Amino acid sequence: MINSSILANLPKNPGCYLFKDNSKKIIYIGKAKNIKKRVSSYFQKKHDDKKTLVLVTKIAHIDFVITDSEVEALLLENNLIKKHKPKYNIDLKDSKRYAFIQITDEEFPRILLARTRSPNKSADNSINKNSLFFGPFISGSTRDNLIQLLRKVFKIRTCRRMPKKACLRYHINLCDAPCIGNISKLEYNKKIKNAVLVLKQKNTDLIKKLEKEMTAFSKKLDFEHAMELKAQINSINWLSERQKMERNKNYDEDILNYIVDDNTQKVYLILFNIYKGTLINKQEFEFDFYDGCIEDFILRYYSDNAAQIPKELILPIKLSKPSGEFLKLKLCKQENKKLESKNAPNFIVTVPKIGEKKQLLELVTKNIELSFFAADKKLKDLQNKLKLNDSPNIIECFDVSHISGTSTVASMVQFRNAKPFKQNYRRFKIRSVDGADDFKSIAEVVRRRYSRLKSENEEFPNLILIDGGKGQLSAALAELKALNVKIPIISIAKKFEEVYIPGSKFPLKIERKSEALKLLQNLRDEAHRFAIAYNRLLRRKKLNISK
Numbered sequence: 001m002i003n004s005s006i007l008a009n010l011p012k013n014p015g016c017y018l019f020k021d022n023s024k025k026i027i028y029i030g031k032a033k034n035i036k037k038r039v040s041s042y043f044q045k046k047h048d049d050k051k052t053l054v055l056v057t058k059i060a061h062i063d064f065v066i067t068d069s070e071v072e073a074l075l076l077e078n079n080l081i082k083k084h085k086p087k088y089n090i091d092l093k094d095s096k097r098y099a100f101i102q103i104t105d106e107e108f109p110r111i112l113l114a115r116t117r118s119p120n121k122s123a124d125n126s127i128n129k130n131s132l133f134f135g136p137f138i139s140g141s142t143r144d145n146l147i148q149l150l151r152k153v154f155k156i157r158t159c160r161r162m163p164k165k166a167c168l169r170y171h172i173n174l175c176d177a178p179c180i181g182n183i184s185k186l187e188y189n190k191k192i193k194n195a196v197l198v199l200k201q202k203n204t205d206l207i208k209k210l211e212k213e214m215t216a217f218s219k220k221l222d223f224e225h226a227m228e229l230k231a232q233i234n235s236i237n238w239l240s241e242r243q244k245m246e247r248n249k250n251y252d253e254d255i256l257n258y259i260v261d262d263n264t265q266k267v268y269l270i271l272f273n274i275y276k277g278t279l280i281n282k283q284e285f286e287f288d289f290y291d292g293c294i295e296d297f298i299l300r301y302y303s304d305n306a307a308q309i310p311k312e313l314i315l316p317i318k319l320s321k322p323s324g325e326f327l328k329l330k331l332c333k334q335e336n337k338k339l340e341s342k343n344a345p346n347f348i349v350t351v352p353k354i355g356e357k358k359q360l361l362e363l364v365t366k367n368i369e370l371s372f373f374a375a376d377k378k379l380k381d382l383q384n385k386l387k388l389n390d391s392p393n394i395i396e397c398f399d400v401s402h403i404s405g406t407s408t409v410a411s412m413v414q415f416r417n418a419k420p421f422k423q424n425y426r427r428f429k430i431r432s433v434d435g436a437d438d439f440k441s442i443a444e445v446v447r448r449r450y451s452r453l454k455s456e457n458e459e460f461p462n463l464i465l466i467d468g469g470k471g472q473l474s475a476a477l478a479e480l481k482a483l484n485v486k487i488p489i490i491s492i493a494k495k496f497e498e499v500y501i502p503g504s505k506f507p508l509k510i511e512r513k514s515e516a517l518k519l520l521q522n523l524r525d526e527a528h529r530f531a532i533a534y535n536r537l538l539r540r541k542k543l544n545i546s547k
Contacts, residue, residue, distance in 0.1 A: 002060075002062060003420065003526060004526060005415070005420045005526050007040045007043065008518060009522075010035050010062070011035050011036060011066055012034050014031075014068070015032065015067045015073050016035075017032060017062060018062070020060060021058050021059070028055055028088040029077055064370075066363075066366055066367055068359075100114040100133045101113065101133070101134045101146065102131050102133050103132040104131050108185065108188055109189075110157060111150050111195060112147075113143070134199040153195075154194060155174060155176045155191065157169075159179070162178070166182070176191075194206075211229075214226050214233070251310070251311035252273075252274060254274065254310045254312075254314070256272075256315055257269070257368065259368050259372070260289050266289060267285075267286065267289045269297065270282060270285075271285070272364055274310075284372075295317075295323055298315075298319070311331070314350045314357050314360060318349070327347055328347035331347050332344055378515040381515040382515070382519055384516075386508075388488055390462055392463035393462055395415045395465060395519075396412055396449075397415075397464075397465040397523040397526070398410060398412050398445055398446065398465070398466050399527035399531045400430075400441045400467070401528075408430040408433060409531060409534045409538065410531060411426070411427055411530040411531035412425065413523065413530055415523055420526060426449065427530070428444075429538075438468060438471075439474075442468065446479045447483070460485070460487055463488050464487050464490070465524065468491050469498070472491055473490070473491035476491075477489055490502075499517070
C-alpha cells in the first residue's frame with residue numbers, strides 16, 4: 001500500500017503517472033494537470049466503482065513523467081497506453097479527441113477530419129494516397145473550429161463529389177465553386193497552400209487580417225461576429241503550442257540529459273526513448289562522475305544487445321568521432337545493412353542550441369530535477385528555516401498512540417534524504433507509564449532509543465521531530481540532556497501546525513506552503529500512521545486472547 005510520504009513527494013506539474021504492482025508491471029496510466037493532486041485523490045476518497053477499488057489495492061509503486069502542458073500530458077498518456085496496454089486502462093484507439101486534419105489528394109482538395117494517417121483505412125484510397133495530415137488534436141472543439149475557419153477563410157469546397165452546378169455555399173460566399181469553373185486549379189491550390197501554412201503555424205499574416213476584422217466589428221458594436229473571429233484567432237494561436245510528445249518523425253530518436261551533483265560527485269541521468277515521434281519509455285540512471293563518464297555510459301548502454309540504436313541521438317554534449325562511428329556500425333548491424341552500402345542507415349548525433357530539440361533536452365532536465373533533486377530542495381529549505389549547521393539528511397520522528405489511556409504505544413519513523421527509510425522504523429510498548437501521559441511516554445521512548453544508539457555507538461540522526469507541543473518537546477529534550485546527547489530537536493503541534501524549538505516561548509513562523517513544513521508534516525503523519533497501526537495490532541491480539 002502506498003503511504004502518505006510517497007504521495008507528498010510527487011510533483012505538482014502536468015504529466016503522466018504510472019501505477020505499478022508488486023512486480024513493477026504497469027497496471028494503469030493516467031494524465032493530470034497536477035500529478036500530486038490527481039494521484040492523491042485515489043487514496044483519499046471512497047470509490048463507487050469496483051474497478052477503481054481493486055486498482056488502488058494493487059498499487060505498489062508510482063512513477064511519473066512530467067510534461068510542459070496538459071496537452072502534452074494527454075498525448076503522452078495515449079502513447080504510453082498504446083505501448084504498455086495496462087490492465088486497468090480503457091481502450092482509447094478510436095477516441096475522437098486524437099483525430100487529425102487532412103488535406104486530401106484531389107484535383108481540388110478538401111479539408112477533412114481524419115481518424116488515422118493510414119491510407120489503408122480510408123474508404124476512398126484515391127483521396128488519401130498523397131494526403132497531408134496535421135495533428136493529432138486533443139481538443140475536439142479547437143480542431144473543428146479550425147477546420148471551419150480554414151474552409152471559410154480560403155473558401156474551400158466541402159462537397160464529396162463535384163456537382164454540375166454551384167451549391168448554396170457559393171451563393172453565400174463560402175466557396176469559390178470550382179465545380180462550375182469559377183476558379184482555376186492554379187488559384188485554388190494557392191489557397192490550399194495558404195491553409196497548409198496555417199496548419200504549419202506560419203500564420204502571422206492571417207492573424208493580423210482577422211484581428212483587423214474583429215476590431216472593425218467591435219467598433220460597429222457587432223460583438224457576435226467579433227466573438228466568432230476571436231474564437232477563430234484562438235484556434236490558430238492554439239497551434240503554436242508545441243506538442244513535443246507527438247512529433248511527426250519516421251525514425252527513432254533517443255534524448256539524453258544529465259545533472260552532476262557537485263557535493264556527491266554523482267551523475268543523475270534520464271534517457272527518453274522515442275519511437276517515430278512517440279515517447280514510449282523513460283529510464284533513470286545514477287552513477288559516479290569522472291571525466292568521460294557520459295560517453296562511456298552511452299557506449300555501454302548501446303553495446304547491450306537489448307538496447308536499440310536510434311537514427312538520431314539528441315545530447316547535451318558532443319560525442320567523439322570513434323564513438324559516433326561505433327554507434328553507426330551497431331545501427332548497420334541492427335538493420336542488417338553494410339556500412340559501405342548506398343542504403344546504409346544515416347546515424348545523427350544532435351547537440352541542439354535552440355529550437356524544439358533544445359526544449360526536449362530541457363524537459364528531460366525537469367524530469368531529472370523532480371526525480372532526483374526534489375528531496376534536496378526540501379532539506380535545504382528545512383535547514384534554512386531551522387538555522388541548522390548541517391543538512392537534516394536523517395530525521396527521526398516520534399508519536400504516541402493510546403485508546404483512553406490503554407494500549408499505549410509509540411512509534412519512531414526515520415526519513416533519509418526526505419524519504420521513508422522503513423528498515424529503521426521502530427515500535428515501542430510503553431513500560432513505565434500508567435494511563436494517558438503523553439509527556440512521560442515521549443520521554444520513555446526518547447530515552448530508550450538514544451541510550452541504545454549511544455551504547456552501541458550507532459549513527460545519530462541530524463534532527464529529531466516530536467509530534468506534540470511545548471510539553472512533549474520539553475520532556476524529550478530533558479531526556480537528551482540526561483544522556484548528554486546533542487541532537488537538534490523540535491516539535492510540531494497538529495491543531496495549528498505550529499513548530500516549536502527549545503528555548504522559545506512562541507512557535508516558529510513557517511509558511512504553510514513551504515517545502516520545510518510539508519516535510520515535517522509528512523514525517524508526523526507517517527509516525528502517526530505507524531503508531532496507530534501498532535496500537536490496532538495489539539488490541540486485536542488482546543481480543544483474540546480474551547476469546
